[in-house]
Structure formats: structure tokens, C-alpha cells
Amino acid sequence: xxxxxxxxxxxxxxxxxxxxxxxxxxxxxxxxxxxxxxxxxxxxxxxxxxxxxxxxxxxxxxxxxxxxxxxxxxxxxxxxxxxxxxxxxxxxxxxxxxxxxxxxxxxxxxxxxxxxxxxxxxxxxxxxxxxxxxxxxxxxxxxxxxxxxxxxxxxxxxxxxxxxxxxxxxxxxxxxxxxxxxxxxxxxxxxxxxxxxxxxxxxxxxxxxxxxxxxxxxxxxxxxxxxxxxxxxxxxxxxxxxxxxxxxxxxxxxxxxxxxxxxxxxxxxxxxxxxxxxxxxxxxxxxxxxxxxxxxxxxxxxxxxxxxxxxxxxxxxxxxxxxxxxxxxxxxxxxxxxxxxxxxxxxxxxxxxxxxxxxxxxxxxxxxxxxxxxxxxxxxxxxxxxxxxxxxxxxxxxxxxxxxxxxxxxxxxxxxxxxxxxxxxxxxxxxxxxxxxxxxxxxxxxxxxxxxxxxxxxxxxxxxxxxxxxxxxxxxxxxxxxxxxxxxxxxxxxxxxxxx
Numbered sequence: 001x002x003x004x005x006x007x008x009x010x011x012x013x014x015x016x017x018x019x020x021x022x023x024x025x026x027x028x029x030x031x032x033x034x035x036x037x038x039x040x041x042x043x044x045x046x047x048x049x050x051x052x053x054x055x056x057x058x059x060x061x062x063x064x065x066x067x068x069x070x071x072x073x074x075x076x077x078x079x080x081x082x083x084x085x086x087x088x089x090x091x092x093x094x095x096x097x098x099x100x101x102x103x104x105x106x107x108x109x110x111x112x113x114x115x116x117x118x119x120x121x122x123x124x125x126x127x128x129x130x131x132x133x134x135x136x137x138x139x140x141x142x143x144x145x146x147x148x149x150x151x152x153x154x155x156x157x158x159x160x161x162x163x164x165x166x167x168x169x170x171x172x173x174x175x176x177x178x179x180x181x182x183x184x185x186x187x188x189x190x191x192x193x194x195x196x197x198x199x200x201x202x203x204x205x206x207x208x209x210x211x212x213x214x215x216x217x218x219x220x221x222x223x224x225x226x227x228x229x230x231x232x233x234x235x236x237x238x239x240x241x242x243x244x245x246x247x248x249x250x251x252x253x254x255x256x257x258x259x260x261x262x263x264x265x266x267x268x269x270x271x272x273x274x275x276x277x278x279x280x281x282x283x284x285x286x287x288x289x290x291x292x293x294x295x296x297x298x299x300x301x302x303x304x305x306x307x308x309x310x311x312x313x314x315x316x317x318x319x320x321x322x323x324x325x326x327x328x329x330x331x332x333x334x335x336x337x338x339x340x341x342x343x344x345x346x347x348x349x350x351x352x353x354x355x356x357x358x359x360x361x362x363x364x365x366x367x368x369x370x371x372x373x374x375x376x377x378x379x380x381x382x383x384x385x386x387x388x389x390x391x392x393x394x395x396x397x398x399x400x401x402x403x404x405x406x407x408x409x410x411x412x413x414x415x416x417x418x419x420x421x422x423x424x425x426x427x428x429x430x431x432x433x434x435x436x437x438x439x440x441x442x443x444x445x446x447x448x449x450x451x452x453x454x455x456x457x458x459x460x461x462x463x464x465x466x467x468x469x470x471x472x473x474x475x476x477x478x479x480x481x482x483x484x485x486x487x488x489x490x491x492x493x494x495x496x497x498x499x500x
Contacts, residue, residue, distance in 0.1 A: 036129025038496045040122070040372070042114050056281045058288040058295075063212040065296025068271020068357035070218050074304055074327075078265075078311050083321025084254075085261035087312040088242035090305070092262040097301040099459035100269040103423040104297045105446045106430040106456055108290055111276040112443040113433065115285035118368035119276040119361065120422035120429075125372070127429035127436075134490055136425040137369050138482030142475070143273075143418030144362030145395070148196075148355050149402035152189035155351040156403075159188050161325040162344040179405060189403035196355045197396025200363065201389045214353035219303070221346030224339060225327050226306050232334045233313035255468055263466040266416050268304060271354065272297050273422065274361035286443030359399060363392040373498065374490035417467055417475040420460040427456035 056064075081089040110123045118125075121140055125133025160176055163169040177183025199210070244256040255263075275292040282288040311320060311330060319333075320326040325347070331340035367388040370380035383389045430446060431453040446452050464472070491497070 036132045037491075038130050038494075039127075040125040040130070040133065040496065042126050054281055054283050056288065057283050058291040059212065060209070061275050061282060061288050061292025062295045062299075063215045064357055064360075065272045065275045065292050066219075066300055067211045067215045067353040068274045068361075069269060069296060069300035070215070070222070070271075070303060070354075074222065074268055074307050078308055079320040079323045079326035081261040081265040081308075082312055082317040082326075084244070084256045084264060085258045086240065086243040086317045087238045088244075088246075088258045089261050089265065089312060089317070090308055091242070091246075091258050092265050093268070093304050093308050095258075095262050095459075096266045096269050096463070097304065099266075099456060099463065100272070100423075101297060101301070102452045102456035102459065103427060104272055104293055105452050106423075106427045107273065107276050108293045108444050109442060109446045109449075110426055110430050110433075111289045111293065112286045113440070115280065115282065115289070116368070117280035117364045119273055119365065120426045121365055122368060123429040124425045127432045128425070130374075130491075130494060130496065131486065132425065134369075134374055134486045135479060135482060136422055137365060137374070138479065138485075139418040139421040139425075139475075140365045141362065141418070142478055143422060144358050144365060145398055146402060146418070148193065148358040148362065148395075148399040149189070151351055151354040151358065152193045152399070152403035153186055155192050155348065155355070156186050156188035158325045158328075158344055158347040158351065161328060162341065162348055185404045187404070190400045192352055193355060193359075193400040193403050194396055196352050196359055197392060197399070200356065200359055200392045200396075201387070211353045211356055214350045214356075217346050218350040218353070221343045221350070222303055222307055222327075225331065225343055226310050228336055228339060229310035229314050229330065229334070233310065235313075237313050237316055255466065259462070259466040263416060263463050263468075266419070266463055269297075269300070271300070271357055273419070274357045280364075290444050355399075359392070359395055362399075363388055363395045366391045366395060371495070373493045373495040374486065377493075417464065417471050418478075420464045421475075423460045424457050427453040427460075 078089070081092055085092050107119075111119075114123055114126060116122050118137075119140065121133055121137035124136040156176065160171060163171065173182075174184040175187040177186060179185075242258055244258075244260075246258045254260075272293050275289065275296065282292075307327070311326060315326075315330050315333060320330065323329040325344060328340040328344040328347075331337070331343060366375065367380055369375045370377055370391065379388075379390050379394065381388065381390060431450060433440070434449050
């Protein structure tokens with residue numbers, strides 16, 4: 001039986017909604033339970049000791065979204081994207097923003113309809129079935145863990161650049177690069193990952209409050225870059241605008257072009273997903289989640305377009321393509337070394353907020369999957385502050401290992417694959433629940449839901465197609481491993497199976 005609550009309605013209205021939606025849902029439920037396992041109830045009360053504390057309001061959630069979105073994607077991947085698409089990286093950012101806007105609308109409806117932790121995993125579990133939910137949860141593990149690692153590697157690059165340029169300090173190269181990049185371990189990336197893990201173990205509210213301060217620092221730094229860079233723009237740097245075309249081509253075994261860049265810089269946009277993972281901890285989910293997801297997406301997209309436009313207008317794209325910290329590099333080139341140092345310092349101070357948001361999201365995904373029995377339930381415990389400390393510890397160690405031993409570009413591409421799968425699943429879940437329960441009370445409704453949902457699905461599928469082939473293959477291997485884990489453990493320990 002699927003349960004829900006109905007606010008401010010008479011008993012007869014409630015019964016009418018239940019009966020009408022139940023009739024429409026029989027076919028859907030029978031189909032998905034047959035193909036994808038049992039459906040998780042839309043709303044379910046949790047036992048004491050397994051429920052997260054409601055400590056967050058909309059300012060925390062909006063800062064959480066901005067903190068997750070504005071990070072390595074704009075500070076570091078702007079250069080990577082410019083190298084793949086030239087000035088056309090502006091179109092790459094715009095396309096990613098459009099696709100993510102559609103996904104954000106779907107997320108907002110789903111998170112306010114199902115205000116529980118777990119994000120895309122929980123929504124898919126409730127709308128499509130347990131097997132599909134597991135696949136998406138497994139993809140989210142790939143997304144969040146590698147996203148954390150990617151930002152940690154980007155943070156390390158900014159730290160090294162700032163120490164070299166600002167203080168004249170040269171750290172040993174073998175402690176700054178992964179083995180694949182010619183080093184032994186990226187030690188700064190490991191240390192920042194573990195530091196953020198320690199902060200999250202203290203508590204969600206304390207972490208979210210610090211995140212607000214870090215977000216302000218980031219916005220001020222990016223604002224300074226835009227103001228100082230605008231007068232230095234040279235129109236000639238925008239020509240040719242798309243040197244490798246739209247769909248792209250293979251050069252030296254690498255995909256290049258606007259869509260190839262979009263597949264990489266897409267990483268820059270998906271921080272709003274972490275807001276939906278906080279649904280269970282929101283004080284007023286309907287209001288707080290709507291403002292948090294849509295507000296953070298709107299602010300971040302505007303900032304991204306301005307920063308990317310200035311960056312490729314000030315410096316030739318070939319120049320910033322090879323820089324691990326392109327924004328400070330550009331500021332130094334146009335005669336603002338002191339501001340470049342401050343912007344680099346702001347990135348060093350503020351980029352950990354992205355790691356915080358992503359690691360927060362990952363720990364909640366792990367927590368809910370364990371609470372549902374698909375992972376060992378022994379780790380689904382919260383401390384006295386209502387925070388999943390053990391899961392956070394495991395997540396932090398996992399992230400630190402990836403950050404220390406895998407290069408940035410490969411991590412970002414792999415992380416994007418997991419994100420795209422999650423976005424497709426959320427859009428599909430939104431469409432299914434609209435058809436299955438059209439009369440269910442919704443705090444937020446996606447406008448033109450069928451059009452927006454299909455646009456999100458097709459857009460994400462196209463970006464996935466544009467990912468490097470190695471990333472696509474690794475993702476398929478990861479999914480295959482996940483299915484083995486599910487059918488050997490999760491299926492037999494599922495909470496729904498135990499409850500009958």
C-alpha cells in the first residue's frame with residue numbers, strides 16, 4: 001500500500017483522490033513490480049535512531065545548492081572545457097544549464113512530493129521499483145564520491161598555484177600528482193577530503209552554517225574576476241567561436257567539440273542534486289526545497305555564463321586550456337597579480353564547500369540504502385545530533401583514496417556518467433508518478449511536465465553519448481558490478497522483502 005498525507009482536505013475529497021489514483025496506479029504498479037521489484041512507499045515513518053534530525057531551513061539549502069554547484073566546474077574545468085570547444089564552451093555551459101534546469105524542475109517536484117533522504121535513489125525506488133532504485137543509487141555512489149574527489153584534486157591545484165605564485169614555495173611533485181600523472185599521491189587532495197569528513201561528522205547544521213560563509217567568499221571572488229576581466233576582453237579571442245564544431249570529432253584519440261566539452265563541464269551544474277538529499281532534514285520541505293533547488297540553480301547559472309564569457313574573451317582558449325587554475329592565471333596575465341592571489345586564496349578557502357556538499361549528499365545516499373536493507377543496516381545509525389557519523393567516515397575514506405590516486409579529468413568524466421543516469425531516472429519517475437497519481441497533492445508542479453521531463457531525459461542521454469568512450473565503458477562495468485552486489489546481497493536483505 002502506498003501511503004501519503006493530504007493537507008486541508010475533507011474526508012470525502014481525500015477518499016476521492018485515493019480511489020481515483022489507486023485505479024490509475026494498478027497497471028503501473030503491477031508492471032513495475034513485475035519488472036523492477038517492489039515499490040517503496042512514498043511516505044514512511046522511520047524508527048528512532050534511524051531518522052535524520054530536521055535542522056535545515058531554506059537559507060541553508062540554497063547555500064548548499066550554490067556551494068555544490070559553484071566550485072571546481074568554474075574554477076578549474078573552464079580551462080578544460082575551453083581546450084575541447086574553444087570559445088564555444090559558452091554554448092557548452094548554456095546547453096548544460098538548459099538540461100539541468102529541466103532536471104531541476106523534476107527534482108523540485110519529486111523532493112517536495114517525497115520529502116525523504118536519498119534523492120534520485122528514493123524517487124526511483126518509489127516510482128519504478130527496487131532494482132531500478134538500486135541501479136540509480138549505485139550510480140549516485142559513482143557521482144558523489146568521484147565529484148568529491150574531483151573537487152579535492154582541483155583544490156590541490158589551486159593550493160599549489162597559490163603557494164608557487166604567491167609565496168614562492170615549491171612542494172615536492174611526487175606528493176602533488178596521482179601515479180597516472182607521474183607522481184606518487186596527491187597528498188593535499190587526500191588531506192582536504194579527510195578534513196571535510198571530520199567537519200561533517202560534527203553535524204549537518206554546523207556544516208551547513210559554515211557552508212553559507214564559504215559560498216559568500218566564492219561569489220565575491222568570482223564577482224571580482226568578472227569586474228576586472230570585462231574591460232580586458234578582446235573580440236578576436238572569440239574567433240573562431242567553435243573551432244572543432246558542435247557534435248565534434250576525434251583528435252589524438254580524444255573527443256573534442258562543443259558537445260564533448262558539455263559532457264565534461266556538465267560536472268559544474270549538478271550540485272543542486274545534493275539539496276534534494278537533505279529533504280528529510282528540512283524544517284519545511286515544501287517551501288525550503290523549492291527555494292533551495294530552483295534558487296541555487298538560477299544564481300549559479302548566471303554566474304557561470306558571466307565567468308566563462310569573460311575567461312574566453314580575455315585569453316586565447318589554447319592558453320587557459322593548459323592551466324589548472326585558469327581564473328587566477330588570467331588575472332595575473334592582465335596585470336592584477338595581487339587580486340589573482342586573493343582569488344586563488346578564495347578558491348582554496350571556498351572550494352572545500354563543494355566537497356562538503358557532495359560528501360554530505362553521498363553519506364545520505366549510503367545511509368538511506370543501508371536503512372532500506374540494500375546495504376548492511378549496521379551502518380544506518382545516527383549519532384546524538386541525528387547525523388550518520390559512521391557512514392560519513394566510510395565515505396570520507398573512499399573519497400580520499402580516489403582524490404589521491406586518480407587525475408582530475410578522468411574523475412570528472414566518470415562522475416558525470418553517474419549524474420546523467422540519476423537525472424534521467426528522476427525525470428522518468430516524475431512522469432510516471434504524474435500518470436500514476438495525478439491527483440496527489442503537490443507543493444510544486446513541474447510546468448509542462450511531459451515536455452520538460454522528456455527534454456531532461458533526451459538532453460542527458462545526448463550528453464552521456466558525448467562522454468569519452470572509456471568513461472561510458474567504465475560506467476557499464478560499474479553498473480554490472482552493482483547488479484551483482486544487489487542480486488547477491490541487497491535483494492535478500494531488502495527491508496520491503498522482510499516486511500512482506
